C-alpha cells in the first residue's frame with residue numbers, strides 16, 4: 537500500500553458512514569470501506585472507496601445485504617455517495 541493510499545483511507549474513515557450522514561445526520565459512525573466497482577478493468581483502486589458503517593455495508597439495510605439495485609433505489613446512487621465523500625475530504 538502506498539503512503540497516498542494509506543492517507544486517503546484514513547481520511548475516509550474519519551468522515552463516518554455516508555448513508556448515516558445523509559439519512560440521520562450522524563457523522564461519526566464506525567466505518568468499513570466499500571469498494572465501488574465500476575466495471576471496465578474490473579479492479580478498482582482506492583479512489584473509488586466509499587465509507588459505510590457495518591450496517592449500511594453488509595447489514596440488512598446495507599449495500600451487500602440489500603443488493604446494489606435496492607440500495608440505490610432507497611438511498612441514491614453509489615456514485616453520489618462517492619462524490620459526497622470526495623466533497624468532504
Ligand SMILES: [Zn+2]
Pocket residue numbers: 553554555556557565588589590591592
Ligand atoms: Zn451507516
Ligand SMILES: [Zn+2]
Pocket residue numbers: 569570571593599600
Ligand atoms: Zn462492500
